[in-house]
Amino acid sequence: MKKLMAANWKMYKTWDEAKATARELADLVGALPDDREVLIFPPFTALKGVSDELASVKGFSTGGQDYYIQEEGAFTGEISPKMLKDCGAAFGLTGHSERRHVLGETDEYIGKKTAYGIASGLKVVLCVGELIEERKAGKVEEVVERQIREGLKDVPREIEAEQIAIAYEPVWAIGTGEVAGPEEIVEAHAFCRKILVDLFGEKGNEIRVLYGGSVKPENCSQIISLDNVDGVLVGGASLKGESFSKIVLA
Numbered sequence: 549m550k551k552l553m554a555a556n557w558k559m560y561k562t563w564d565e566a567k568a569t570a571r572e573l574a575d576l577v578g579a580l581p582d583d584r585e586v587l588i589f590p591p592f593t594a595l596k597g598v599s600d601e602l603a604s605v606k607g608f609s610t611g612g613q614d615y616y617i618q619e620e621g622a623f624t625g626e627i628s629p630k631m632l633k634d635c636g637a638a639f640g641l642t643g644h645s646e647r648r649h650v651l652g653e654t655d656e657y658i659g660k661k662t663a664y665g666i667a668s669g670l671k672v673v674l675c676v677g678e679l680i681e682e683r684k685a686g687k688v689e690e691v692v693e694r695q696i697r698e699g700l701k702d703v704p705r706e707i708e709a710e711q712i713a714i715a716y717e718p719v720w721a722i723g724t725g726e727v728a729g730p731e732e733i734v735e736a737h738a739f740c741r742k743i744l745v746d747l748f749g750e751k752g753n754e755i756r757v758l759y760g761g762s763v764k765p766e767n768c769s770q771i772i773s774l775d776n777v778d779g780v781l782v783g784g785a786s787l788k789g790e791s792f793s794k795i796v797l798a
């Protein structure tokens with residue numbers, strides 16, 4: 549299984565900045581090791597530029613940070629998986645904590661979106677993770693289990709393992725510099741794995757589980773070597789080619 553090293557650029561970078569960062573990243577990474585795959589989620593407005601920039605770079609792909617659950621129609625401001633694919637995207641992102649907690653998306657909607665993306669031919673990274681209050685109240689497993697089960701509820705069980713990935717991102721570690729400790733990561737990832745096997749049988753062992761939350765060049769090699777960590781989803785430290793290239797090669 550290849551490790552998936554994913555960058556979430558959130559609402560950062562104009563077209564020119566995004567293309568330049570993608571180029572710098574590809575140049576710094578050079579020939580990608582066989583066990584690695586790189587995925588960039590640029591903002592919509594730069595998706596086509598980044599996809600074109602990386603089109604001939606082996607092992608690199610792009611994704612949309614969000615999409616709506618229809619192919620087209622009167623949905624002002626929305627973007628469909630078909631449009632993402634038209635801009636070169638292979639992936640979509642669902643359930644990110646900023647969409648759950650800032651933009652108010654529910655488990656039910658995230659589930660519909662995840663299934664719709666897969667049905668539309670995207671691979672989907674579904675993010676899950678608890679708030680600090682939930683961790684303090686001993687509810688990590690309850691929250692993560694609910695988010696995975698609801699998120700994958702309508703996803704056909706016969707999909708290929710590579711069509712879905714889970715990103716475990718404890719909300720308190722996102723953008724805070726406070727990374728989860730190795731035991732916390734190992735425990736949460738083993739738990740995600742258990743639910744995936746329960747849902748998909750043996751195939752659940754092949755579905756990638758990424759870690760996200762303050763991943764940096766300094767902590768990435770330790771995180772990536774932990775049990776059941778099949779990649780990372782990186783925000784802040786992915787914005788510069790130099791730091792993300794170190795993460796990709798960690």
Ligand code: PGA
Nearest residue numbers: 722723761762782783784
């Ligand atoms: P961070 O963000 O790396 O800046 O903590 C991670 C994410 O939001 O996916």
